[in-house]
Amino acid sequence: MLQVKSPLFFEIFYECRTTKARTGRITLIHHQIDTPVFMPVGTQGTLKGLLPQQLEQLNCQIILGNTYHLGTRPGLNVMQKAGGLHKFMNWKRALLTDSGGFQMVSLLELAKITEDGVKFKSPYNESDCMLTPEHSIQIQNIIGADIIMQLDDVVKSTLTGPRVEEAMYRTTRWLDRCLKAHQKPNEQSIFPIVQGGLDPKLRSECANQLIKRKVNGYAIGGLSGGESKDEFWKMVYLTTNILPKNKPRYLMGVGFAIDLIICSALGIDMFDCVFPTRTARFGCALVHTGQLNLRQVQYRKDMRPIDESCECNTCKTYTRAYLHHIVTVETVACHLLSIHNIAFQMKLMENIRQSIKEQRFPKFIQQYMLDLYPNKKYPSWIVNALKTVDVILL
Numbered sequence: 001m002l003q004v005k006s007p008l009f010f011e012i013f014y015e016c017r018t019t020k021a022r023t024g025r026i027t028l029i030h031h032q033i034d035t036p037v038f039m040p041v042g043t044q045g046t047l048k049g050l051l052p053q054q055l056e057q058l059n060c061q062i063i064l065g066n067t068y069h070l071g072t073r074p075g076l077n078v079m080q081k082a083g084g085l086h087k088f089m090n091w092k093r094a095l096l097t098d099s100g101g102f103q104m105v106s107l108l109e110l111a112k113i114t115e116d117g118v119k120f121k122s123p124y125n126e127s128d129c130m131l132t133p134e135h136s137i138q139i140q141n142i143i144g145a146d147i148i149m150q151l152d153d154v155v156k157s158t159l160t161g162p163r164v165e166e167a168m169y170r171t172t173r174w175l176d177r178c179l180k181a182h183q184k185p186n187e188q189s190i191f192p193i194v195q196g197g198l199d200p201k202l203r204s205e206c207a208n209q210l211i212k213r214k215v216n217g218y219a220i221g222g223l224s225g226g227e228s229k230d231e232f233w234k235m236v237y238l239t240t241n242i243l244p245k246n247k248p249r250y251l252m253g254v255g256f257a258i259d260l261i262i263c264s265a266l267g268i269d270m271f272d273c274v275f276p277t278r279t280a281r282f283g284c285a286l287v288h289t290g291q292l293n294l295r296q297v298q299y300r301k302d303m304r305p306i307d308e309s310c311e312c313n314t315c316k317t318y319t320r321a322y323l324h325h326i327v328t329v330e331t332v333a334c335h336l337l338s339i340h341n342i343a344f345q346m347k348l349m350e351n352i353r354q355s356i357k358e359q360r361f362p363k364f365i366q367q368y369m370l371d372l373y374p375n376k377k378y379p380s381w382i383v384n385a386l387k388t389v390d391v392i393l394l
Helices: 052-057 069-080 084-089 133-143 162-181 200-210 227-242 257-265 275-279 313-317 318-326 329-359 361-372 382-389
Strands: 009-014 020-027 032-035 038-041 062-066 094-098 111-113 118-121 127-132 147-149 189-191 217-220 248-253 270-274 284-287 289-294
Touching: 009 227, 009 329, 020 084, 020 200, 032 038, 032 217, 032 329, 038 127, 038 200, 038 329, 062 069, 069 084, 069 094, 084 189, 094 289, 127 133, 133 147, 133 162, 162 200, 162 257, 189 329, 200 227, 217 227, 227 248, 227 257, 227 382, 257 270, 257 313, 257 329, 270 313, 275 284, 329 361
Parallel strands: 038 062, 038 270, 062 094, 094 147, 147 189, 217 248, 248 270
Antiparallel strands: 009 020, 020 032, 111 118, 118 127, 284 289
């Protein structure tokens, strides 16, 4: 029998002795990824305001593309002619594509969901588009990302009742259809997506069903959609307790610094979010104490960089006063702030990995939270989440 080479190899290098955090490496066809990793989102095959070469300079190892949007525009013919998204956008490192399922929530008024799939009305030209599990995989096979997502039945995280259970079981059925339709198992890994809303029983049932399938990693979906932080962390903790330790765990749509730190402690290896680039477009820069809204008049004469300890080109070259002068007015401001915000996320993840390696991750968490909340008035959800992994804040 022909030996199939795995398109994903996951090694765990160090495990935190206190929390569930670990650091390791995912080896993919196009690149290696150090974990825990934050993945910036390039919906249309581009990070708004940044060139692929700049992302390389920022040590970004993997980015996301959006199956629904790329499949609609530029469309499969163009993508096929280009030889996939890597060549189309001139990105030599790793890519992950979502399945298009999230658009069931974000474009709900344009979508109708049945057992066959999701029928969309295109936001571009009002034409009908049927996204089935098979079609989602066909698009992703053509896009050519290293990691691809199953089409899942996504419902809003705050929804309760029979629809949540229906979506959870349908997600499992759709996974089997995705796996069957997959044409490039030697090059691309399908990640199943754990659904089940905020119901511990449904989440557990879904995770237990998915781990019976032969896959190279898992995603946790349907969170970060308006639920309380207390509900959010409990679902993450519950799910990472069930998912196997020897495969990467990807928490979808999460990108705030606090969430990255806490969910790394809860055993997550991969994160993605539009937040760093989106907040840059609104004139906000990420710093370890939160955000600087550079539109505020207090920065008009401030000749300091965004962050004196940051080594990105924006911080080395431009002052807060200059950025205040151009944010939300000149397009170059979005570019400069996006560089800083992605650099901030990359550095945060590097610090998390280093502290896990040196067995000081609990101390890193304590210090980070103390810097953020010097009065020690920590939100209860942070205290409770960290208690479950034996971290007591100072």
